[in-house]
Amino acid sequence: NGHLRWNGTRIFTDIKTGLRRAGEWARQLGRPISSIGVDSWGTDYGLIDGDGELCENPICYRDKRTQSTIGKVFERVSPEEIFNRTGIQFLVFNTLFQLHAHVQAGLPENADRLLLIPDLIHFLLTGKAATEYTNATTTQMVNARSGAWDHELLASLNLPRHLLAEIIPAGTDLGPLKTSVAEEVRLDGVRVVVPATHDTASAVIGAPFEDGFAYISSGTWSLVGVERDSPIINSDVGRRNFTNEGGAFGTVRFLKNVMGLWILESCRNEWQENGIDTDYDSLLAQVSLLEDSRCLIFPADPRFFNPLSMLEALSQHLTETGQRVPTDPAVLTKVILDSLAFRYASVLNSIQSLIGTIHGLHIVGGGSKNDYLNQATANAAGLPVLAGPVEATVTGNVLVQAISGGRFNSLAEGRAHVAGNVRLKKFMPRQTSALEEAFRRYAAIEAPWIEDERERHKVQGFSLCLSGLSGTTGRNKRG
Incomplete structure (x- = not known):
């Protein structure tokens, strides 16, 4: 119908x-x-x-x-x-x-x-x-x-x-x-x-957090945020279009939705339909060998939400931002992943401006298997990254059941059990002049989208970003 x-x-x-x-x-x-x-x-x-x-x-x-x-x-x-x-x-x-x-x-x-x-x-x-x-x-x-x-x-x-x-x-x-x-x-x-x-709520419960760490639940969507005891509701938070979603056991998930690996997965589906082999591991191996990308996108462009062709949507976006359109799957994959990393960094910087310093980042979910994106995120955000568990949502789901059944006395006890039984990968940020230059280019691409959204959706003085498009660009300046 x-x-x-x-x-x-x-x-x-x-x-x-x-x-x-x-x-x-x-x-x-x-x-x-x-x-x-x-x-x-x-x-x-x-x-x-x-x-x-x-x-x-x-x-x-x-x-x-x-x-x-x-x-x-x-x-x-x-x-x-x-x-x-x-x-x-x-x-x-x-x-x-x-x-x-x-x-x-x-x-x-x-x-x-x-x-x-x-x-x-x-x-x-x-x-x-x-x-x-x-x-x-x-x-x-x-x-x-x-x-x-x-x-x-x-x-x-x-x-x-x-x-x-x-x-x-x-x-x-x-x-x-x-x-x-x-x-x-x-x-x-x-x-x-x-x-x-809510799958992200379960993923956050299943993450063995360290104090002062933010999280990314990385998958089709990427949910970038921090766990709190109470919501933050004020005009600044509203203007930046952050959210206060409920968590289990009295917690609040203060976060922003970011268009995640949906963009890449949609491209892979199209490549496969066109007879192009895009085995995930092989694709990432090729990406890791490429030089710094000259092309970047703003992942929250609404045209990426559900296009008839993601490849065509990316082509339009790159053309409109004055960039060449790569045809090689590995090159375009690098464009997507590098841009996601910069978008994560932008959102994390906004969170820090609202709540204070973040000391590290915990990435959970299926996207935590992507070592290239994990390292790119550490680099862009200037923060150490802990990746895993991959099945954080399953872990959190079972953890709530176990607490309800008396297996653990508290969320802290349950998380301690998880921490002692999973292996996490650590990624330390690497600083280079090429990274600084790439971030400046990303910021220039992101800025018009944010300002355009604020103007187009301004209602009675309240700036709306209906696709979660607001954020302050800039890397974490720790150290």
Whole structure:
């Protein structure tokens, strides 16, 4: 029907297949499974009817339905008020805008409950409808001070509050699998314990942080931020479009979304479709042999969000910024990775201007396997980098379940256990004149985008960066 949708039935079927196989493996090891929990990406949701069935397949956040919605929302509630209430950055795909677009287009008449993707899976597993806190905050519909749904904000936008489920904390035990599910997957006595259901929240929980370190959860998106005990909500934070997403156990993830390895993966898919072999390890080996790149991009250019052709989008961006367009996959890969490293450094510098000095950087997730990007990030940010664990999201998910089950007494104890059982790689910054020159060129490319976004999305004195485009360019000047 013209929308980009997730196949909800297929997702749940595949999850049940995975559970059945996990159970078989666990029985072979003689280690029975005691609990399971689901995390996923944020903002997307499914609607279920009174019989507990999906009304329709969930629409993907990369769908174009919200592009004309933001202005309509701001006509009713100012962006200043939304940010002051929620502390959440303005992204075009936030659930607030998705739901508004859905209401305008017409919700299914039989919709009885709205559940974010991991909560939807938990419901299908247990029959219990609830919304876990960390993912709820990404909707931009939760009050940052109360931790509850902001019913006044929702009423101002005529959004259906009756569809929303109770917000529960990470670590909540929802009880056992439904009998029908337990029999199908052959898992008896297994309970569903809600983890930090936003995948980045789980990744941050699973990272064995050192004091004073920032983090990057590196994957399709890169989430660059710090862990705090309380949100930071003021006009400067709002102007820079940072966000205060909920974390498990009373923490706050103060961060910015950065377009991550999505750009490179999209290029690799196109190269492969064109018959060009782009084995990841071989590609990075070639990149490491290249001289300093003369071309750079601004990774947060909105045209990179979901283009028909990423290669064409990159070509347009490079041409418009007066640069040649490389055709060699290794050269273009270097352009992307170097630019990401400089973007990370720019965001980290902004964070330091808001909260104080950062002493190091912890990179977790699939992107932490990319040694070239890790070293480039250390160089650009002027900070030591610790990389790993790769499966930080899985680690954090299981850690919350273990704490809930009494295996650990606290998050600190759990993280100490992780630190003693994972091997991290360290990357020290290398200073060169070529790096300084490249960063100056990147800053010149980034600056017009930031200023343009601030002007184009200025509403009632509040500078909006709808694609997370703000940041202060410049390297960390420590030492």
